[in-house]
Amino acid sequence: MAEITANPESVKVVKKVRVAPAVQNWLGVLPFFLFVIVFLILPSTNLFAGAFQDQQGHFTLNNVKVILDPFVLKSYLVSLQVSVITSLLGGVMGFFIAYAITIGRAPRWMRAVLMSFSGLAANFGGVPLAFAFIATLGHTGFLTGILKHICFPAAGGAQTCPFDIYNAGFNLYSVTGLTLTYLYFQFPLMVLTIAPALEGLKREWREASQNLGGNTFHYWWHVALPILWPSILGSSILLFASAFGAYATAQALTGGTIYLVTIMIGAQIRGDVLNNPNEGYALAIGMVVVMAVCIVVYSLLQRRTTRWLKS
């Protein structure tokens, strides 16, 4: 601290020293805030503003009605359908696999392989994932070929090939195919996020339940699941969000023929398919709203989880 003297010059200095640190402290993070404001906040608010303007720039709520456009409505429904189904299926699969490799005592080598592959597959998305599934389950794919040639003699000297999946109506370039493809990163994501919670279940709780005469069902229903459900729900929301925002896999797999919201937004950016840019902004902001709800619920659940599962 500078000393105060009678000299008016140094009084000024003292004032400067007292005010400066607070300002200086914020100056240190100014580049970061500038960057975030220009390249993240500005583009987002710009879309947001566009969603509530008409083409002349006046405020309007009409663009929100874009959701009633049959194509837009359909795209939201398909996106929701794919996200809900893959997060439910991926959630259930991931939960049981996490169970198998944590408290389920699966063989040790399986545990090691599953754990490290979960890390890999949860990170494997986008265009290469679509290619992998085309090579496996496409028209001439590896698995398609194997399944097609499993044939049995049928009545009248003919052959029946019950696993010719394309003959049976399967198509990789459809919502079903997309679901199978998304599951490749969905269930590993579940394994990674739920395994720590399963490991946090204390052996004493199970023993206490047994001592009180409870069987396996009682333990899971009355003890384990009530503790786990916030983690399970939280992880499922994470899965939902990761499928809902996905674009690259669907684009590379189907060439944009499945109308997900993300694909729809892509088409809107390329060529204004809605014939109204402002409705396009509303369409995009709708996605952010859905994602924001997910993240808020997720962080609330996260807070609940940490209460029980602290080691």
Add this chain to the structure above:
Amino acid sequence: MKTRKLNLWALFWAIVGLLYFFVPLYGTLDFSLRMERGRLSLKAYQVVLSDPQFLASFRYSATMGLITVAVSILLFLPTVYWLHLKLPQARPIVEILTTLPFIIPVIVFVFGLIRTFSGPPFHLTESAFTTDILITAGYVVLSMPYMYRSIDIGMRTIDVRGLTEAAQSLGSNWFQILFNVILPNLRGAVLGGALISFALVIGELILGDFLVRPALGPYMVQVGRDAAYEPAAMAMLSWGLTWICLILIQFAGRGRGSAPQLTGR
């Protein structure tokens, strides 16, 4: 003892998981080796790796990846350091800001970028160079959650104040403190964040596609449309790269934070 019994239910699910992992992996490998009729060969890989367009787009994406890493270290390292040293009360705000890219889907983000910067007053998409500036900023935003969190977690493990005071008493200026004292102590964290960011840029499709730059993602989509065996070979290569990146990240950071996401969806 009951605990010794083999748990069939667990075994069943473990096998389901293994099959789901390995069937597409093996299928892709098998498919990628069958470009030459009737025999297994590495032809598809040869074709991919010798395609000048592949090399050009790979070079572009790798360059952008390096630039992104450099910019984000220059931006986030001082910021996180300063937050820990002088502005701990601002950390919650910054944490929320850095998770925003998770909430805004990339396709929406690129929509916002185009609407904001392609027209007046910025006109950034009118030349290749300014578009590259825009796309770099976009990549830095996308890698922000990983880079920030990686550096933040690393910074928590070191005595920021102690190191700073020691360096100051030896006469260091801010630049020296940051890059000669703090950075070497955060090597693992910064390297982990850098690898994730680099891998993210390499695998990124949306920014490169919609800002119309010759990146690897759009190239792969185009090959996927035109060819049969090469995409499978590229999927295998990308699998290998992801694997290597994850191993390096493991070495660099030893299991911190949540799972990174390397390729865009």
